[in-house]
Amino acid sequence: MLHAVTDIDTSETLTERQKAVLDAALRLLVEEGDQLTMTAVARRAxxxxxxxxxxxxxxxxxxxxxxxxxASKVRVVPVDRKGLDLASLTASLERFASDWLKVISSDTSIALNRVAVGHASSGKDDLGAIVLENGRFALARRLKPVLEAGKEAGFLEFSDAETAFRTFFGLVARDVQIRLLLGDRLELTDAAIGGDAVRATQQFLALYGAKTGPRGL
Amino acid sequence: MLHAVTDIDTSETLTERQKAVLDAALRLLVEEGDQLTMTAVARRAxxxxxxxxxxxxxxxxxxxxxxxxxASKVRVVPVDRKGLDLASLTASLERFASDWLKVISSDTSIALNRVAVGHASSGKDDLGAIVLENGRFALARRLKPVLEAGKEAGFLEFSDAETAFRTFFGLVARDVQIRLLLGDRLELTDAAIGGDAVRATQQFLALYGAKTGPRGL
DNA sequence: TCAATAGCGTACCGTACGTTACGGTTCGTA
DNA sequence: TACGAACCGTAACGTACGGTACGCTATTGA
Structure with a gap:
């Protein structure tokens, strides 16, 4: 039987015991990938x-x-839209970049993405859609208001927020995710992530920073 | 028995019949993904x-x-390093961007990457390494000489070719590959690819174009 | 002409695993 | 205490598929 995959707040309908079972399955998924068996999950849980x-x-x-x-566990705090200056905008972007790099380089994300990619070939379920919705699209939903605010305040210039977001995404992620998914060893230290976040943010500001606003390139 | 995966010129040691069989397997892989069976391959071939x-x-x-x-089928022609001006450099970069977008959005690439990602979880074989070596790293090997030439000629400024390449890679690919691997419908028309190639190249030049050379930003 | 080899088609074997069934145990409730 | 629901542990079933064996045909070479 197919269960509905469009449910959003499954966290509400799950008992504590069920959550514990899913946590066990998650740990097993991280350890063994898609070849985890029902028997193994049952034993582990x-x-x-x-x-x-x-x-x-x-x-x-x-x-x-x-x-x-x-996915339900990584609900994030909304960004506060308070006093916006260039420094806070920069800090927000760096924060997004750093968080995103941490996510995509985590064992959990890698395992989940691998499973979802594997299932995307034979479109039996919507694992890919779920991962995408809670990953890349959730990031866009959270980042776009920041970009729009930056535009309103005159710090950013762009016509299409989606295009601007995708550029930021590319500058941050580059080849990291595909390399990790393909098994490339690529340990990202916190320092490296921080440096990449700063670099990506600077590059983004160089491309989309307003030349006429409170502060240009 | 494990066969050596480090062989590079396997195309030489394959008979025509074997190539035909592998083509059949490849077509089946594109159609059915990783759940292709030996029986299916035998029947198709x-x-x-x-x-x-x-x-x-x-x-x-x-x-x-x-x-x-x-991988052996996509050997590419080396770039000619002849007279280099900004126009030819731009054209080369746009060509690389366009070619890469075409590759990663092709059914074959998507199928191969999915299989390799799936196998990367349990590191039994080196499918991921092979795909990476013939994809992202091959691209870097071909593009870096162009970047270096652009630097020599004074059109580009960067300290590390690897970093510059990864920025270009990010600007070109953005979220395309992961979305396609996860099953997102995202039909890239030739026109869209061309536009993206131009945009990515302009952004790259804006970031790495020499301010002091024959022509600045 | 006659092995001999390569390769096709198919039947077969063993195993792994998804799925189901069932006996035993705990726990909440009357 | 009695009952029933939920659940644990495990045995059992059915199937799909990787891998092997075997008979048959065709091509090659002496």
Whole structure:
């Protein structure tokens, strides 16, 4: 049976025990990738397979619930739109860049993205859509207001926020995610991430910083 | 048995029949993703499974050979380093950007990357390394001489070619590859690719164009 | 003409794993 | 205390698929 994958607030309908089971599945997913078995999940979570099937329908349902569960855990605090100056705008952008690099280089993100990519080939479920929705698109939703605010305040110049966002995205992520997904060793230290965040932000400001505003390039 | 994956010129040691079989496997990989079966490959290629095992050892060997076979087909012409002016440099960069976007949005590339990502979780083989070596790293090897030439000629300014390359890579690819791998519909028309190539090149020149050279930003 | 080899098609084997079934245990409730 | 629901642990079932064996055909070479 297919369970609805469009549910957003699954975190509300899950019991503590179910969350614990999904956490176990998540840990197993990080350790073993997509070849995790129902038996392994049951053993790790100290629950019976019958319970897994009752709760999640089938293997795909469990995978979907696991991905949604992880997604629900990374709800972020909205950015405060208070007094906006160039320094705070820069700090916000660097914060976004740093956070994003930390996310995509985390074991959890890598494992989840790998599973979702693997499932995208045979479009049985929407794992890819879920990951995308809670990753790249969620980032855009959170960042665009900041960009718009920067534009309003005269610090940024762009006609299309989507294009500006994608440029920022490219400057931040570059080849990191695809390399990690393909198994490239690429340990990102906190220092390296911080440096990359600063560099990406500076490059973005160089491209989209207003020449006529309170402060130009 | 594990077959060596470091062989580069496998195209030389393959018979025509073997190439035809690998082409069939490749087509099947594009159509069905990683869940292609040995039986399906044998049927599509009109050969026996016994032959597949004799030639390629096991399923992973067949996959590896298929990826290498595709990689060997995309040998590119080296860039001519003739008279370099800003126009030809710009044209070269746009060409690289356009070619790369075409590659990463092709069905073949998407299928191969998906398989390689899936296999990267359990590091049994080096599919990820092969794809990376013939994709992102091959691009860097071909592009860096162009960047260096642009620097020599005074059109570009950078201290580290690798960093400059990765910035270019990010400006070109942005979120395209991960979205496609995750199953996002995102049809890239030739016109869109051309436009993106121009935009990425202009942005790169804005960031790395020499302010003191024959022509500044 | 006659092996001999390569390769096609297919049947077969063993195993891994998704899925189901069932006995036993805990726990909440009357 | 009795009952039932939920759940654990495990055994069992069915199937898909990787891998192997074998018979048959065709081509090659002496």
């Amino acid at each position: 100290s629950c019976s397979k019958e319970t897994l099937y009752k709760w999640f329908g089938d293997r795909d349902g469990l995978l979907t619930a696991t991905v949604q569960w992880q | 009109s050969c026996s499974k016994e032959t597949l095992y004799k030639w390629f050892g096991d399923r992973d060997g067949l996959l590896t050979a298929t990826v290498q076979w595709q």
